[in-house]
Amino acid sequence: MESINNEVKNTENFNNLPLEQLEFVAIDIETTGLNSEWDEIIQIAGMRFKGEEVVNQFVSLVKPKGKVPKFIEHLTHISPQELKTAPPIKEVLKDFCNFIGDSILVGHNIGFDFNFLNQFIVDNGGFPISNMHWDTAEIGRIYLPFTTDHKLSTLVSFFGIELMNAHQADADALATGKLFNALTNYILNHYGYMLNARLMDLAMQANLKSGLYEYIKWIVRQQRSSALSGKKTVPVVNELNNVIEHIAAGSIKSIPEVFAEDGIFASKFPNFEFRSGQMTMAEEVADAFSKQDFLVVEAGTGVGKSFAYLVPAIDFSNRNKSKVIVSTNTKNLQEQLFFKDLPQLKKILPLPFQAVLVKGRENYICERRWQELLQEQTRGITSYDAYGLLNLLVWKEHTNTGDVSENSSFDKNRFGVLWHKICSDRYLCGGRKCPLFQSCYVMKLRKNIETASIVVANHSLLLADAQMDNSTLGEYQYLVIDEAHNLMSAASKNLGFTLSYVDLNSLFNQLVYTSRKYSGGFLSQIIQTLQKSMLTTDQKTHIETLCTKLTGEIDSQRQVITKLFSLAEDHCVEAKSYNKLRIKDINAFEDIYTLLKELSLAFKDIMKDLTALDNVFSTLNSNQVKDLDVLKDNLKGYLSRYMETEEIILQLLNPDLDNYALWIENDPNSERNVPISTFCYAPVEVGEHLNRLLYQNIPCIIFTSATLSIRGSFKFFLNQSGLSLVTEKNVRQSIVESPFDYDKQSLLLIGSFLPEYKDKFFQSQALGCLEQILTTTNVGTMALFTSYKDLDAVYDHLSDTLFHLNRPFFAQGKGVSRNSLLDEFKKSKNAVLLGTSSFWEGVDIQGDSLSLLILYKIPFQVPSEPLVEALIDKLERENKDSFMHLMLPNALLRLRQGFGRLIRSKTDRGVVLIMDSRVSKKKYGIYFKQILPGRCIELKDEQHLISEIGKFFNPLPANI
Structure with missing residues (x-):
């Protein structure tokens, strides 16, 4: 009862206060990991703000019961020695709760902090915190869709706020409080009352009543109260465009x-x-x-x-x-x-x-479908869709291109169902007949493409467009x-297909959608339109009967696809094949193929009834039914889409396993509570295509x-x-040829003395070498791996050493994005970065930030990868040596790409160390030495390795 009163009292206190009088506590915690059930809190901080002034603060370390992971020590710079003398969690939480009282709490990704705090409060016999809480990350996603991301460091940088000692709770809490003030002022100055009122409605529909809704409601009240003063908002200027015009008269x-x-x-x-x-x-x-x-x-x-x-x-x-x-x-x-x-x-x-920048059609929002969805909002949409729309509304108001990939707030995968409702769709496009043709982003883009001299596209679009007659x-x-x-590799992905539960469910939902609160879809739209039409009773009955039959047929298949993709997911898990399971013989997957056949037969019935409905509509005229042409066009679009999906299902039933790879792939990162498997089908060789x-x-x-x-x-x-x-x-x-002088700028070292990679002693010796290298050098170092297993082993082994050396240490997959890792790495001259596949190419680090590049293993393709395995099988059927025709050439090119990360300018200098002794010991090793430029030294032992690295970075004066 007390927690409910806190919230009510809180609301009464702040609703009419201007920002300069608003009191809130900015909070942050540091933890040993991301899971509140088994990880621990090691630091808590709260900064009490009144307006822009910090009037009080609470900061405390917390003594953990278990060990703190090394990457957390590196991230937070909090040492185990400091934590030994810290008070226990129960004591700290009691003082912290007294400090925050019933204040509004502000945090960056505050849900994370709340989960941990409340988990430990409840575990220690207390009542969970129920204070009103506002999230600066969530607010940032809504109002700043054009920033590169919404991390605390990015947003404080956007507003010019200094963030010292990031990843320490007191520094982050202080920066979060300042960010909240800056964000709020930005919103009040740049976004109008009508837009915020619409956002408030969406927040209500998204069931964000205790947090975001109250914040936007407070914003709306502030704007309503200042409306009489005549103060106007200054519109945000978005300069992102997809056309560059250069007017010049020269040659x-x-x-x-x-x-x-x-x-x-x-x-x-x-x-x-x-x-x-x-x-x-x-x-x-x-x-x-x-x-x-x-x-x-x-x-x-x-x-x-x-x-x-x-x-x-x-x-x-x-x-x-x-x-x-x-x-x-x-x-x-x-x-x-x-x-x-x-x-x-x-x-x-x-x-x-x-010049014009162009991406695949599915990246662009459809103006007509967007307007239809906004009208639907007044009749009620799902809370999930409302949440997704919160991250689209401000972007849509200011975009010049309609390209959602410029909107860093919106996740197309997470909100795939919503995006399918509003993106440009070739099947549902009215073209010049569309009433919003003049404001269509895709049509504007196509006009620009017609007159462009340079069109910047991507391989996926290029190949998809070539298959659709360059539309x-x-x-x-x-x-x-x-x-x-x-x-x-782009051709393999784009010249085949994928089919997932989400794909089919979205397809079904476009025609028929039913939930506890809402029902809709195209068939429902037809029936509603018919009720207001001038058709005869017989005509109405006939069409309604077809729609009802189709609804039943589609609904009956929902259980089938749930079972089908759940079975596929289970097969993939049971095979323990790293989330990818190749289907080499369809007879080995009888249960899956029984369901696929059932789905195929159902699609025949659906197609038959859709065609019958299309035939009926072709006999009607526009005097009888409002917007008949739009309904006809949409129906033909759905008919085409279902026909295309039926063809995919038929290909799955009768795959060409000699020339194509077929496999099941699970997505372990899926957040949605649906089957996570996908059927993938791709050509093994793409040359003829x-x-x-x-x-x-x-x-x-x-x-x-x-x-x-x-x-x-x-x-x-x-x-x-x-x-x-x-x-x-x-x-x-x-x-x-490269303009770089590799003989002078670089040195290639090969760990010839190490055991081969598969030898049981390789890892222990390789780890010892790496530790020795990093303790005797102090230069920017990047190590590239072909698997997370090797990366994790190196990370665990080196963490203590690098922590004591006070060297920044970063690793892919340790809670920080790829771009953030690279940004942080570039800021230092002696950092160590561990990366896997995506770091082998497309990484440009100039200067002293990268002077030592370590290639842990020859980057051979994984032979069990479905496409690779299928190609190996094909080559062997043709009596070709798959190693010489495929595995070795690919590894040679990949190694060259990795080597290319080191020297990026004429002033760069550095060493490349290949730790895979097969380069020295195998006959094919000569090829690896031949393709890499510069001097090459094969190392006799660890002492030789350290000596050569030392000589390169600390050469003796010439007169000695």
């Missing part, structure tokens, strides 16, 4: 005019360094454009390949009034090209151009494929990457990519 006579030592770049770029390789590559690209050739060009690290193809592409486009598509594999490079490289060229080049990119004759070494989709239709394609050749030959890439099938034209090949 260039030749490529050297831009790249030469006395060229345009030299005159405009500060600290310009002439790179002959860059100019050579640019001239080759320009020549390939003019002759409509295919060009495969490997550009070594430091060549500057982006400018080497963008400049000739812009020049050629300008001269010939043609469009050039540039496709990348990763979002990072796509955005680097568009938001960094092209704006730089806009400032420098005298050439006019229009998005339009007709084009010139294509640059950057990160071309990833084209084959790429030849049919791209090479036979596009006259000029440039393929480029830093790693395409092996020992000077492109044979492996040509075979894998299908370029070897191109017979009607010559495929030009070029290697542009």
Whole structure:
């Protein structure tokens, strides 16, 4: 009873107070882990604010019962010695609860703090905290959708708030309180009353009544009370766009005019360094454009390949009034090209151009479907959908592009059902007939693509569009494929399909949706429209009968798909195959295939009745039914979508297991309480597909990457990519060497003395070597692994040592995102970072932050990975040596990518250590030594290793 009164009293106290008089306590805790059931609190802090002033504070360490993990010591800088003398949790919690009283509590991800605090309070015989609590992370997600993320460090940086000693409770609590004030002022100054009133309604519908709802309600009251004063909000200016216009009247006579030592770049770029390789590559690209050739060009690290193809592409486009598509594999490079490289060229080049950034259609919001959902909100939507809409509303108000990937607040996977209701959908698009055609983001984008000179796309979109007759990119004759070494893996993903429980359930929900509070879907919409129509009673009855029959057929399949995907999930778990289970023989999965057959037969009935409904609608006219054309178009769209899904189910029933890999994949990170399995089907070899989709239709394609050749030959890439099938034209090949002097800048060391990786003594000796290296050097170090198992073993072994050395220590998978790890690593000159697969490429760390690169193991592909295993089987059926044809070439290219992380500029220096002695001991090891540049030393023992590293970083003076 007391806790309820606290909340009521609290509400009465704050509702009419302006921000400068509002009193709240900003709180934060540090813990030994993320689970409140078995992890412990090691520090608690509270900062009492009145307005912007801190009027009181509570800070205490807490003595844990168990051991504190090393990565927590590194993160918080709280040592076990300090905790030994700290008071126990029961004592600290009593004092803390007295300190906070019935105050409003503010925290960053405060739900985490509440879970821990209340778990320990209840465990110690107390009543849980029920104070009103406001979450700055949640508020930030709603009102700051354009920041890169919503971590405390990011948001305080956005507002220019200093955060010293991050990950200590007192520092974080102080920063959180300041952030709350800054956020609130920002909202009051920039977001209007009507928008906040709508957000308040959504917070109510999302059942966020004790926290976020009360906060936004307080904001609305503040704005209502100040309305009479005439104070107006200043609209937020969002400069993110997907079009770059460069209006210029100049031209260039030749490529050297831009790249030469006395060229345009030299005159405009500060600290310009002439790179002959860059100019050579640019001239080759320009020549390939003019002759409509295919060009495969490997550009070594430091060549500057982006400018080497963008400049000739812009020049050629300008001269010939043609469009050039540039496709990348990763979002990072796509955005680097568009938001960094092209704006730089806009400032420098005298050439006019229009560049457009384009992604897959499903990334864009549909204006019509968005408006329909907002109208539906007044009739009631699910609380989950309302929660998702909270993270979309402010973004939608200010977006110029409609591209949801620019909205860091909204998780498309988490709110997949909601996004399916409002994203642009080719099946449900009215095109020019849509009443909101003029404001459609996709149509605006397509108009820009038509007139663009440079279109920056990605491999997924490129391949999907090629399969749909270039419906998005339009007709084009010139294509640059950057990160071309990833084209084959992108093709495998995009030329097959996946089918999950969520996919099918969303498909069903689009036609029929029923919950305890709400029912809807397209069939319900038809019946509601019919009731107000001019149709005869017989016509209405006939259509309603078909809709009712369809509803029954769909509802009966919900249990089937739940059982099907639960069974698939169980099979995958039982196989203990790291969440991926390949289906090599469908007869071995009889229970799954029995359900698939049942689903297939049900789809035949659904398709039959959907077709019957479509036939009935074709006999109606618009005088009888309101918005008949829209209903007809939507019905045809659903019919097409169900037809496509039926084809997928039929392919699953009759898979081509010689040429495709079929497997079940579980998502262990899924937050939703539904089956987590997915059926995946992908071509084993993609060369013929790429030849049919791209090479036979596009006259000029440039393929480029830093790693395409092996020992000077492109044979492996040509075979894998299908370029070897191109017979009607010559495929030009070029290697542009890196401008770096690897002999002077780098040293390659090979741990020849270590046991082989599979030897039982390898790990203990490797760990000893790493510890010795890190205690005798003090340089920025990154170690790359091929598995989390190895990474975790190294992390556990080194944690104590690095903690005592006071060296920053970071590891992938230890609670911090990849980008955050890299940002923190770059800030230090002697940090140690452990990374797995995603760190082997696309990581650019210049300067002293990275001087020692350790490659723990040769990066061979995992042979049990479904696609790899299927390709090995295929090669062996063809009597080909899978090791020489697949495993070794892939490992060589991957090792080159890893090696490329070290030297990123002409002033970088560093050592690469390969700890896998197979490079020295196996016959194939010679290939690894041949493909890596610079000096190579094979180490005799650990002493030799330490000596060579020491000599490189601490060379003796020349006169000694």
